[in-house]
């Protein structure tokens with residue numbers, strides 16, 4: 081273990097034009113930055129312009145940059161939105177296309193949203209965590225498109241979520257630190 085702060089990536093799971101995920105990611109980062117216990121960074125899948133896995137020769141610079149970015153992180157917070165009862169295609173592709181060793185022995189929390197809190201998408205993601213050796217923490221803040229957003233577009237989170245975000249971050253930081261020896 082070192083005394084250096086851990087690097088935790090807040091991954092925006094949607095690349096849809098007009099997406100609400102940046103608002104949610106920025107809110108999580110604002111809460112996280114106030115803690116001072118880790119370096120928190122928003123990671124936008126859209127910035128990497130990832131092709132769909134297997135449809136190119138794999139030489140696009142974004143693919144290597146994406147794996148490098150994931151390797152550089154100690155843990156994750158996934159901002160997850162529900163698409164047809166699962167995660168978005170762009171998040172699944174991003175999970176599949178990175179070098180698989182980049183994900184393993186790291187902890188992750190989920191902040192999800194949807195008509196039913198995005199819970200079905202989040203549970204699908206937990207299954208993927210198992211295959212990638214990502215340790216998913218228990219506390220899972222659920223946001224409602226009906227009550228935490230105005231007109232399904234402007235994010236206005238209820239106060240009650242604040243405590244859960246901090247609990248989830250406590251767990252992500254603790255487990256990301258505890259798994260450090262396995263990442264050496």
Ligand SMILES: Cc1cc2nc3c(=O)[nH]c(=O)nc-3n(C[C@H](O)[C@H](O)[C@H](O)COP(=O)(O)O)c2cc1C
Nearest residue numbers: 094096098099100101161162163164165194195196
């Ligand atoms: C193709 C599609 C499928 C969707 N399926 C669901 C769903 O199964 N459950 C749900 O709660 N919301 C569903 N939604 C609503 C999205 O969760 C909502 O649009 C949300 O804002 C998407 O996140 P984003 O804006 O960050 O991309 C769906 C939206 C689209 C476009």
